[in-house]
Amino acid sequence: MTIKKKITLTVNGASITAEVEPRQHLVDFLREDLFLKGPHLGCEHGACGACTVKVDGQIIRGCLFLAVQADGSVVETIEGLTKSGALADLQESFMRHNAMQCGFCSSGMLLAAAELIEKQPTSTREEVREWISGNYCRCTGYHSIVSAIMDVLEARLKGEKIKPVVAHA
Amino acid sequence: MKAAAFDYIKPTVLAEALSLLAEAGDDGQLIAGGQTLLATLNMRLSEPAILIDITDINELKGISLVGNQLRIGALVTHTEIEDSELVAKHAPLLKAAAPHIAHRAIRNLGTWGGSLAYGDPAAEWPACSLTLNATMIIVGPGGERRISAQDFFIDLYTTSLEPDEILVATEIPVADNNQVFYFHELARRHGDYAIAGLAAVAQKQGNVLSDYALTFFSVASTPLMAMKTQALVNDKVLTPEVIASAVAAARAEIDAIADITNSVETKQHLIGVLLERGLKHLAAQAIN
Ligand SMILES: Cc1cc2nc3c(=O)[nH]c(=O)nc-3n(C[C@H](O)[C@H](O)[C@H](O)COP(=O)(O)OP(=O)(O)OC[C@H]3O[C@@H](n4cnc5c(N)ncnc54)[C@H](O)[C@@H]3O)c2cc1C
Ligand code: FES
Ligand code: FES
Numbered sequence: 001m002t003i004k005k006k007i008t009l010t011v012n013g014a015s016i017t018a019e020v021e022p023r024q025h026l027v028d029f030l031r032e033d034l035f036l037k038g039p040h041l042g043c044e045h046g047a048c049g050a051c052t053v054k055v056d057g058q059i060i061r062g063c064l065f066l067a068v069q070a071d072g073s074v075v076e077t078i079e080g081l082t083k084s085g086a087l088a089d090l091q092e093s094f095m096r097h098n099a100m101q102c103g104f105c106s107s108g109m110l111l112a113a114a115e116l117i118e119k120q121p122t123s124t125r126e127e128v129r130e131w132i133s134g135n136y137c138r139c140t141g142y143h144s145i146v147s148a149i150m151d152v153l154e155a156r157l158k159g160e161k162i163k164p165v166v167a168h169a
Numbered sequence: 170m171k172a173a174a175f176d177y178i179k180p181t182v183l184a185e186a187l188s189l190l191a192e193a194g195d196d197g198q199l200i201a202g203g204q205t206l207l208a209t210l211n212m213r214l215s216e217p218a219i220l221i222d223i224t225d226i227n228e229l230k231g232i233s234l235v236g237n238q239l240r241i242g243a244l245v246t247h248t249e250i251e252d253s254e255l256v257a258k259h260a261p262l263l264k265a266a267a268p269h270i271a272h273r274a275i276r277n278l279g280t281w282g283g284s285l286a287y288g289d290p291a292a293e294w295p296a297c298s299l300t301l302n303a304t305m306i307i308v309g310p311g312g313e314r315r316i317s318a319q320d321f322f323i324d325l326y327t328t329s330l331e332p333d334e335i336l337v338a339t340e341i342p343v344a345d346n347n348q349v350f351y352f353h354e355l356a357r358r359h360g361d362y363a364i365a366g367l368a369a370v371a372q373k374q375g376n377v378l379s380d381y382a383l384t385f386f387s388v389a390s391t392p393l394m395a396m397k398t399q400a401l402v403n404d405k406v407l408t409p410e411v412i413a414s415a416v417a418a419a420r421a422e423i424d425a426i427a428d429i430t431n432s433v434e435t436k437q438h439l440i441g442v443l444l445e446r447g448l449k450h451l452a453a454q455a456i457n
Contacts, residue, residue, distance in 0.1 A: 003176050022177035022220065025207070044170055045208040046275060058248070058277040064207040065278065068177050069222065115273060133359040134272020 007071040011036070012080025020067040027051045027062035029070075030077060038078035038107045042136065049135030052108035053077050059115045078107035087114055089162040090152050096162075097148040101139035109135050113149045117156060125150055172210035179222040183229070183308065183335065189221050191310055191333050199223055199335065201244060204271070204279035205287050229282065229337055232256060238304075238340040243282025248273065250281060259343040260301060262370055265352040266293040272360045282336045285321070288328040288391070291362040293354070295322055296386035299394060300368040303341045309334035325390040347373040349454040351447040354387070355439055363387040364431050365439035367447050371455075378455050379404050383444070388425045388436045397422045398444070407452035415448060416441040 004019040011034060020029055025044075030036040030053070042048035044063045051062035054076040081087045087110050093099070100106040109132065116123060116131045123131065128149050129142070137145065155162050180186040190197050198217035200206050201224060209215045223229060229244040232255050239259045241250070250256050251267035270276055270284075270293050284294040285305065298305075298318040305316050310333055318339075321328050330336060344350075354366030366386045371378035381399040386392040398419040405411050425436035 005177060021174065023172040023174050023210075025172075025211070028171075044211045046204065046271075049272065049274065052274050059274040060278050061204070061274050063211065064204055064275070066177070066203070066207070069203070069224075112272075112274065119273075130268070130359045131273065134274060 005068045005071075007068055009070050009072065010074045012076060012083070018067075022066060022068045024067045025063050026053065026055075026065045026067050026070055026075070029067035030062065030075070036077050036079055040104055040107060042104075047136070048105075049108045049112065050105055052111045052135065054081070054111060059111050078110060081111070081114070087111075089155065090114060090117070090148070092162045093148040093151045094145070097144040097151070099140055099144040099148040105135055105137040105139075109137065109145060113145075113152075116149065117153060121153060121156060123153060128153075170211050170213060172207070173213060173216045175210075175217055176219040177222065178219065179225055181225045181227075183226050183337070186221055186223050186226060186335060187308065187310060187333070190335070193219050193221065195332070197221055199286075201283035201286075202246065202279040204275050205283065205289075223335065229335075234259065234343070235340065237343050239343050240338050240340050241281050242338045243280060243286075243336045245281045247271070247276035247279050247281070247284075251276065260341050261344060261348075262301060262350040262352055262368060263297055265350065266297050266368065269293055269352075269354055269356070269360070269363070269366075281339070285339065286328060286330055286336050288322055288326050289362075290322075290325060290389060290391050291366075291387035293352075293363075293366070293368070293386070296366065296368045296384045296392035297352075298339060298341070299392050300370055300382045300384040301341045302382070303339045305336060306338045306340065307334050308337050313337075319394075322391040344370075345372075349373055349378065349451050351450045353443060353446060355443070364428075365436055365443060367440075367443040368392075369447050369451065371451055373455055374404070376456055377404050377406055378402070378451060383419070383447070385419075385423055385440055385443070387428075388423060388440060390426065393423055395419045395422050395444075402448065407448050407455070412445055412448045412452075416444050419444045 008017045027039045039053050040050040042050035046061050046064045053062045055073050112135050128146050196218035200220045200222050230242045233240050247270045257264045284292050303318045305321050351369040354363035356363050365388050368384045370382050372380040383395045384392050401418050402415050420437050420441050425433050427433050
């Protein structure tokens, strides 16, 4: 069966029209059709969080959402959010804390962390751990990730921003 | 893994979804949040020929007060329940349970109705709906029918929903000021399915509690209410002796079954652990 469906959506600010097979999930569409390699695929059944992207302002699992379901939506990936600077202080904090090693989990981790900072700005360390429990990391042991997020939470509560030492491309 | 090929259609009114479902017969499958279904499709545990996406149907959305009932539409997401002020006020048990359901990225899409319709014995919403004496509102080709949560969960992943029916909403009697509640589950990682869990409510009457509903989940093929244990503690001061006898009663009453990693004995043990913690917590609320 190759019944393709036409979809129109906004990806990182650009309007996209495409024909997709209904069975294609969103991250395969982003990676293979739009060449956005930031969202990663690990388990493809919702367990690891590597595929986390934003749809209509909320984080979702890109492996448990079909491209055809994204018709009419606004999709944001790590590429777009990096460019806009929305994650700049988190990214800086991750680097300072060595909260990324191979980087496979980092795009998902950053998006999940950003939603936490937005929804629960007064989170404790324990609550940060709970929140990011949905994102697997093979490398860091999580402590550095939690510390990096805590720093941003504390800085934001004081109305400060962690400024980049190195300029980002 | 990747899903096998299927067709996809997104009706915008309930009547249309019902006729598409009837037309497709066994080949059709409803998709709501897709947080269970897409995982099973990716693993090729299921290969429907057509997905009927119900997420554009307004009749299935929203949380509202209808008289003394809290109405939760089937498409209301776990996140909406977690964040809703109406839920916090009128069904605080649900607010307490919501953060235990998977992780935020999954809660943002997964729905109340999808969870109830799927009928996973380890899931939080079936247990909570039983505890809160919810009524399921279902439509099918023959019109609407209402059924209590007590009669809805039949067996492992089996509810009284017929293949041509859609769960529209659920009504829950609102909590008054005398309601006390407890929700807790034991899981390996926060957000994972529980090894065992307890959802409980009771009514304060002076310094004792009555009208208990004690529902254990993830211990058998459906969520189970501990009827004998409820009767035993009803209207009694929860002294250590009463709690100990309740723990023994619950372990005897609930017929636990093993899962892949946990034996019957473990589950039986955890039933007692949860009940002891739960009753102590409720007792503390009773004197406040
Ligand atoms: C990694 C992971 C962890 C999870 N952990 C938990 C957890 O801890 N606790 C928990 O409770 N859940 C958990 N879930 C499941 C999640 O909560 C699902 O969202 C939920 O169980 C199903 O809701 P859905 O809207 O996604 O349904 P879908 O996946 O869209 O559908 C599920 C089934 O219900 C049917 N259906 C859906 N809506 C209706 C309706 N209105 N009427 C009739 N039939 C309908 C569908 O046809 C399908 O058979 C987890 C999922 C993942 C991927
Ligand atoms: S690839 Fe989506 S959660 Fe693992
Ligand atoms: S940095 Fe390697 S998986 Fe997290």
